[in-house]
Amino acid sequence: MCGIVGYIGYNQATPVLLNGLARLEYRGYDSAGIAIFNDDKIKVAKSEGKLANLKNKIENSDVSGFVGIGHTRWATHGEPNERNCHPHTSENGKFVVVHNGIIENYDVIKRQLREKGVKFTSDTDTEVVPQLLAYYYDGDLLKTVSKVVNELAGSYALGIICEDYPDKIIAARKSSPLIVAKGEGENFIASDISAILDYTKTYITLDDGDIAELKADSITLYDKELNEKETDFIVTDLDVSAVMKNGYDHFMLKEMNEQPEKLRGLYNDYVKDNKVVVPELDKIADVLDNCEKIYAVACGSAYHTSIAGKYVIEKLCRVNVETDIASEFRYRDPILNERTPVIIISQSGETADSIAALRMAKEQGAPVIGIVNVVGSTIYRESDCVLYTKAGPEIAVATTKGYATQLMMFYLFALYFAQSKGTVSEEEIAKYCSELEMLPAKIERLLSDTKTIEAFSEKYKGANNFFFIGRNTDYAAAMEASLKVKEISYINSDAYASGELKHGTIALIDKGTPVISFCANKKLFDKAWSNAEEVVARGADVVCVVSEKDEDKIQQGYEKIVLEDVIDEFSTMLEVVAMQIFAYYIAKNNGCDIDKPKNLAKSVTVE
Numbered sequence: 001m002c003g004i005v006g007y008i009g010y011n012q013a014t015p016v017l018l019n020g021l022a023r024l025e026y027r028g029y030d031s032a033g034i035a036i037f038n039d040d041k042i043k044v045a046k047s048e049g050k051l052a053n054l055k056n057k058i059e060n061s062d063v064s065g066f067v068g069i070g071h072t073r074w075a076t077h078g079e080p081n082e083r084n085c086h087p088h089t090s091e092n093g094k095f096v097v098v099h100n101g102i103i104e105n106y107d108v109i110k111r112q113l114r115e116k117g118v119k120f121t122s123d124t125d126t127e128v129v130p131q132l133l134a135y136y137y138d139g140d141l142l143k144t145v146s147k148v149v150n151e152l153a154g155s156y157a158l159g160i161i162c163e164d165y166p167d168k169i170i171a172a173r174k175s176s177p178l179i180v181a182k183g184e185g186e187n188f189i190a191s192d193i194s195a196i197l198d199y200t201k202t203y204i205t206l207d208d209g210d211i212a213e214l215k216a217d218s219i220t221l222y223d224k225e226l227n228e229k230e231t232d233f234i235v236t237d238l239d240v241s242a243v244m245k246n247g248y249d250h251f252m253l254k255e256m257n258e259q260p261e262k263l264r265g266l267y268n269d270y271v272k273d274n275k276v277v278v279p280e281l282d283k284i285a286d287v288l289d290n291c292e293k294i295y296a297v298a299c300g301s302a303y304h305t306s307i308a309g310k311y312v313i314e315k316l317c318r319v320n321v322e323t324d325i326a327s328e329f330r331y332r333d334p335i336l337n338e339r340t341p342v343i344i345i346s347q348s349g350e351t352a353d354s355i356a357a358l359r360m361a362k363e364q365g366a367p368v369i370g371i372v373n374v375v376g377s378t379i380y381r382e383s384d385c386v387l388y389t390k391a392g393p394e395i396a397v398a399t400t401k402g403y404a405t406q407l408m409m410f411y412l413f414a415l416y417f418a419q420s421k422g423t424v425s426e427e428e429i430a431k432y433c434s435e436l437e438m439l440p441a442k443i444e445r446l447l448s449d450t451k452t453i454e455a456f457s458e459k460y461k462g463a464n465n466f467f468f469i470g471r472n473t474d475y476a477a478a479m480e481a482s483l484k485v486k487e488i489s490y491i492n493s494d495a496y497a498s499g500e501l502k503h504g505t506i507a508l509i510d511k512g513t514p515v516i517s518f519c520a521n522k523k524l525f526d527k528a529w530s531n532a533e534e535v536v537a538r539g540a541d542v543v544c545v546v547s548e549k550d551e552d553k554i555q556q557g558y559e560k561i562v563l564e565d566v567i568d569e570f571s572t573m574l575e576v577v578a579m580q581i582f583a584y585y586i587a588k589n590n591g592c593d594i595d596k597p598k599n600l601a602k603s604v605t606v607e
């Protein structure tokens with residue numbers, strides 16, 4: 001969603017802002033703008049569409065200076081046009097603001113200000129912020145910001161500059177991500193550290209309610225009541241290469257290829273002498289010992305990992321797992337207590353619905369385990385126990401390594417839990433561990449020879465509608481495969497539990513309908529196979545995704561993608577990687593914007 005970057009220092013701000021905004025492009029946006037202090041006046045430049053448009057505009061104007069804020073907007077209130085593009089300015093021109101989040105009471109504030117004669121120029125919720133700042137302003141910048149943010153309902157990450165203070169940027173945050181970062185004689189604000197890794201690695205994530213005052217040589221942090229706070233900076237070990245393509249055509253391809261290394265890292269961190277050792281979970285051993293049921297809650301692909309996780313945990317640990325989509329869970333009054341731990345899965349750690357689900361669970365006394373990829377993110381900070389997935393920054397909007405590391409964490413969680421409950425013998429745990437150890441190399445081999453899958457992508461690039469079908473762990477793979485194809489190639493598709501087809505959906509199968517049938521789970525192969533035959537009988541064009549062990553059972557004339565054999569419980573992983581490749585090449589063949597699919601945002605920070 002929206003991206004924010006701000007710079008104050010002794011260098012020209014414009015190149016830093018444009019570079020930062022380019023690094024934030026992955027979050028998804030439809031317009032961009034910057035505001036710069038230029039001879040004590042604030043100059044604003046904005047443009048609809050891609051950053052290149054903004055750059056062209058700036059080249060032909062005189063926007064220079066050492067202090068500025070920039071923004072990429074993902075439209076929520078008002079069309080994605082120049083009028084609604086950030087930064088927004090108060091009517092008197094004194095305050096200029098960039099904002100990520102949603103001001104829920106904007107209409108009330110807008111009406112009140114209009115009654116006082118204030119004129120608005122955009123359709124956005126954001127514009128109330130600079131207008132309210134100007135309305136309350138009494139010369140004390142910090143006090144005015146504090147008064148204004150205390151009136152805002154909803155979520156905000158704000159970057160504010162005021163014409164009277166050309167040596168300051170003010171940042172404020174509630175329920176939308178924002179960091180402040182320290183350099184040498186220069187300081188920054190940003191939606192995330194990837195925006196400014198070229199300049200610094202030292203930063204703090206603002207807490208809800210925090211207000212920060214940045215000058216070129218200092219950062220001062222305040223709480224809501226403007227009491228000064230300690231600044232506990234952290235230094236990231238991320239390198240700028242982590243946010244570059246490094247020779248790959250797309251971030252998605254790069255990130256797919258990083259999966260083996262990332263999974264190996266998690267394996268090495270958590271498996272010792274054929275046992276799964278997770279000190280983070282040792283701390284909540286009591287909770288796990290006494291748990292009645294586990295909830296696993298997330299959005300999108302992260303939710304799909306919970307489906308695969310459920311099958312494995314229930315099988316190995318004999319504990320009920322209930323999965324839900326965060327946006328549903330938060331409004332359905334689930335039965336929660338201290339004996340129902342809730343696993344919240346999130347790559348970004350900032351997904352609004354997942355955060356709401358987490359907070360609801362905690363309010364009702366349920367312990368929260370976060371499976372999270374971003375250190376310092378809201379879900380990272382608010383979970384009672386964090387399983388950090390260490391995938392590194394994921395830039396492509398469609399998740400790949402984020403998904404794979406979340407899934408690996410579920411596998412490790414299931415083994416740890418089964419071990420501590422004694423539901424699986426030591427020998428079996430050792431066997432599962434050795435299967436996990438082999439997974440990265442199998443993925444490496446799959447990624448190194450993609451010709452067969454590429455050929456299927458070419459064959460089906462013109463399809464209008466795909467069906468992905470499977471049972472159990474194969475169904476979990478089907479769900480993720482369907483989303484991957486939809487989101488990056490814009491081809492409609494759906495995932496169905498194979499056994500459910502006969503109950504209605506099979507009516508949609510016609511001659512030539514492409515059906516990808518997942519049958520890598522060997523225990524269920526025969527069932528999966530008979531469902532594949534049912535659709536073939538109705539004219540479908542079926543591709544079976546099958547383990548090498550069952551390859552010969554696929555009758556002649558059927559298309560297949562053969563995967564190296566993996567123990568059934570972990571088969572989703574290889575199936576999904578195969579489908580990442582499939583989706584990637586369909587999108588590539590169709591000339592789609594693979595890393596930044598239309599309408600999508602990487603981090604969904606609004607409800």
Ligand code: F6R
Pocket residue numbers: 299300301302303345346347348349350351354397398399400483484487602603604
């Ligand atoms: C799909 C995808 C999304 C995310 C979802 C949750 O490829 O990336 O479906 O999985 O938006 O995001 P996080 O994991 O950041 O909470």
